[in-house]
Amino acid sequence: MGNGTSIGRVRGLGAAHSGSHHWLVIRYTAIGSMLLTVWFGVSILLLPNLGHATVLEWLARPVPATAMALFILVNIWHARLGIQVVIEDYVHEHANKFAAITALNLLSFAGAAFGLFCVIRLALGGA
Numbered sequence: 001m002g003n004g005t006s007i008g009r010v011r012g013l014g015a016a017h018s019g020s021h022h023w024l025v026i027r028y029t030a031i032g033s034m035l036l037t038v039w040f041g042v043s044i045l046l047l048p049n050l051g052h053a054t055v056l057e058w059l060a061r062p063v064p065a066t067a068m069a070l071f072i073l074v075n076i077w078h079a080r081l082g083i084q085v086v087i088e089d090y091v092h093e094h095a096n097k098f099a100a101i102t103a104l105n106l107l108s109f110a111g112a113a114f115g116l117f118c119v120i121r122l123a124l125g126g127a
Contacts, residue, residue, distance in 0.1 A: 022081065029078035036071040043067075056122060065123035072115035080108040 043064060047054055058064055083104055091097040 022085075026078065026081050026085075029074055029081065032070075032074040033078050036067065036074055039067055040071055059119070059122045060125060062123075065119055069116055069119050072119065073112055076108055076112045076115070080104060 043058070044050070047058055059068060084101060087097060087100045087104065091100050
């Protein structure tokens, strides 16, 4: 054998001790996404019509605008976490994994910033 002791051969190959936190965050964002999706669906169905002016008037109120911002953030965060798991599982070269996760983080940040910008602009009356 010649590889030293048993513990020496497996050292560094165990759990990174961050998997349970990642798993919990994915579950929490899934629950938040479910609740906000139900809120969004019910809110849209309760509008008198789905005309542009009606939706703009609805989104200009503080509670729907805040909930819509949370809806965007939670769903992008949840998608980012899920795609990160796929990248970590299936991209094996460290440089490619680093590049893919960096691109994922940049795209997630850009998507969240754009979504929040749109909600803020509509909430403040700038259509």
